[in-house]
Amino acid sequence: MLDPALTRVRPSAAAADVPVKIAVRELVVHYGATCALEAVSLDVPAHRVTALIGPSGCGKSTFLRCLNRMNDHIPGARVGGQVTIDGDPIYGPEVDPVALRRRIGMVFQKSNPFPKSVFDNVAFGPRVHGERDPVRLSEITERTLRQAALWDEVKDRLDRSALELSGGQQQRLCIARALAVEPEVVLMDEPASALDPIATAKIEELIHELKSAYTIVIVTHNMQQAARVSDLTAYFYLGRLIEFGPTERVFTNPTRPETEDYITGRFG
Amino acid sequence: MNATYRHRRRVERLMFGATAGATVATLGVLVFLLGYIAWQGATSLSWSFFTALPAPVGEAGGGMANAIVGSAKLLLTAALVGIPVGFLGGVYLAEYGRGSLASCVRYAADVLNGIPSIVIGITVYALVVIPIGHFSTLAGGVALGVMMVPVALRSTEEFLRLVPDSLREAALALGAPRWVTIVRVVIPAASRGITTGLLLSLARVAGETAPLLFTALNNRFWSPGWLQPTASLPVMIFTYAIAPYEDWHRQAWAAGLVLLALVLGTNVLARFLLRSGAVRSA
Numbered sequence: 172m173l174d175p176a177l178t179r180v181r182p183s184a185a186a187a188d189v190p191v192k193i194a195v196r197e198l199v200v201h202y203g204a205t206c207a208l209e210a211v212s213l214d215v216p217a218h219r220v221t222a223l224i225g226p227s228g229c230g231k232s233t234f235l236r237c238l239n240r241m242n243d244h245i246p247g248a249r250v251g252g253q254v255t256i257d258g259d260p261i262y263g264p265e266v267d268p269v270a271l272r273r274r275i276g277m278v279f280q281k282s283n284p285f286p287k288s289v290f291d292n293v294a295f296g297p298r299v300h301g302e303r304d305p306v307r308l309s310e311i312t313e314r315t316l317r318q319a320a321l322w323d324e325v326k327d328r329l330d331r332s333a334l335e336l337s338g339g340q341q342q343r344l345c346i347a348r349a350l351a352v353e354p355e356v357v358l359m360d361e362p363a364s365a366l367d368p369i370a371t372a373k374i375e376e377l378i379h380e381l382k383s384a385y386t387i388v389i390v391t392h393n394m395q396q397a398a399r400v401s402d403l404t405a406y407f408y409l410g411r412l413i414e415f416g417p418t419e420r421v422f423t424n425p426t427r428p429e430t431e432d433y434i435t436g437r438f439g
Numbered sequence: 440m441n442a443t444y445r446h447r448r449r450v451e452r453l454m455f456g457a458t459a460g461a462t463v464a465t466l467g468v469l470v471f472l473l474g475y476i477a478w479q480g481a482t483s484l485s486w487s488f489f490t491a492l493p494a495p496v497g498e499a500g501g502g503m504a505n506a507i508v509g510s511a512k513l514l515l516t517a518a519l520v521g522i523p524v525g526f527l528g529g530v531y532l533a534e535y536g537r538g539s540l541a542s543c544v545r546y547a548a549d550v551l552n553g554i555p556s557i558v559i560g561i562t563v564y565a566l567v568v569i570p571i572g573h574f575s576t577l578a579g580g581v582a583l584g585v586m587m588v589p590v591a592l593r594s595t596e597e598f599l600r601l602v603p604d605s606l607r608e609a610a611l612a613l614g615a616p617r618w619v620t621i622v623r624v625v626i627p628a629a630s631r632g633i634t635t636g637l638l639l640s641l642a643r644v645a646g647e648t649a650p651l652l653f654t655a656l657n658n659r660f661w662s663p664g665w666l667q668p669t670a671s672l673p674v675m676i677f678t679y680a681i682a683p684y685e686d687w688h689r690q691a692w693a694a695g696l697v698l699l700a701l702v703l704g705t706n707v708l709a710r711f712l713l714r715s716g717a718v719r720s721a
Binding site for chain 1: 616619623719
């Protein structure tokens with residue numbers, strides 16, 4: 172099995188002048204008696220795309236969901252270690268997870284639009300946070316739908332149900348909805364896994380454009396996707412962080428044999 | 440080999456015949472009942488049934504207008520008592536309920552569902568009728584409301600559970616607090632199913648007679664307000680059906696048809712609401 176000493180990975184992988192957005196130290200997650208993450212330390216750099224890769228059940232989604240405390244709602248989940256965003260703690264009795272999730276948005280694997288109109292989907296977040304002015308809400312909706320490259324396709328049917336959109340449009344709507352609360356970080360859990368290649372290409376293009384304004388962490392099962400969209404790649408295996416480095420280096424010259432096996436498709 | 444095969448064929452025919460027979464018997468009883476009530480009721484029904492007060496014994500004609508209004512008032516009171524408790528309890532069970540308290544509530548609801556309605560009637564008699572000093576619409580409505588709670592509660596819970604967790608997560612990830620998620624996302628998504636469940640719980644108690652016998656009692660006249668004894672369709676049917684007058688029997692049939700149409704109508708409406716899905720989600 173893996174030697175723990177060998178799997179101590181340097182948490183920082185970006186160039187030294189890139190500020191750290193989220194710092195994770197010795198993160199441990201248990202689901203009941205099973206250990207899902209073992210002492211993971213990792214720095215998410217600001218305005219970069221960080222990809223998390225690894226076989227199913229390796230802990231990458233668990234790791235992602237720790238960053239905005241979505242694991243709080245899973246019965247039996249226990250989280251230990253330190254996670255900070257811009258130096259502010261993410262875990263701790265004084266932290267309000269509701270306020271935190273405004274700073275750290277999330278896009279899920281399966282698109283999950285609300286059974287409401289397109290407009291009400293995007294406006295949901297701003298309304299929850301107290302925006303009542305219809306003019307402002309319209310502005311936000313148009314801006315974020317444009318950001319998500321969906322505006323031209325839906326501008327004439329903002330009042331129609333979001334469930335009438337195609338799968339790829341629904342996922343971009345979910346991205347627009349996440350952007351509407353103006354988060355600093357966007358977490359994406361396999362955002363394109365249920366989409367066809369054309370819709371996937373649109374989402375990837377979008378990720379590329381979003382990184383100037385947001386910090387992005389993306390979980391993906393698709394090696395090519397990780398290579399295409401990310402600046403940094405972290406490889407997880409069996410609840411451990413095996414390797415973390417600049418994407419190009421990880422894919423062309425991995426330092427760990429497990430990473431190489433996975434990337435070249437010898438297992439996984 | 441051939442004998443085995445013939446044996447199997449015989450068993451197959453026998454089993455098919457038995458299941459088909461049972462189906463026909465069930466349907467037959469239902470159709471006969473509905474048809475008989477419809478025939479007996481329709482021939483006895485007249486416009487005055489809906490508009491007139493019961494006629495004195497020996498006098499022809501008369502109606503059950505007071506019982507129809509009485510039943511409506513009883514059901515309104517029952518809804519005001521049963522729906523808030525059942526609905527909010529169902530929301531608690533589906534959204535917050537974990538651990539032993541939730542199982543206790545769930546178990547209590549199932550037990551309450553099994554309590555004979557006459558027992559609920561006698562309890563309400565002791566707790567509402569005696570303190571007030573006389574029978575009333577209020578007491579009858581409370582008894583029916585208590586009977587509604589378990590059905591309303593469990594159906595609300597079931598329909599909320601059908602809402603996928605991905606919708607809850609979507610709202611939470613946008614920074615919505617738990618209660619906002621429930622009020623603005625989860626309940627609207629399940630609203631059609633929940634409405635249906637509440638309608639059916641109301642239809643279920645609409646025909647209850649036992650708990651009304653000594654809570655709402657009966658009344659041959661209009662019942663003003665909520666604190667007087669009132670007539671209701673089920674109790675009128677009971678009273679008229681056991682009376683020795685042919686005329687009253689006709690009235691009981693008519694009341695039976697009206698009550699049946701009411702309950703059947705509610706069920707059809709519920710089906711209609713559920714036809715395009717109890718829960719809206721992707």
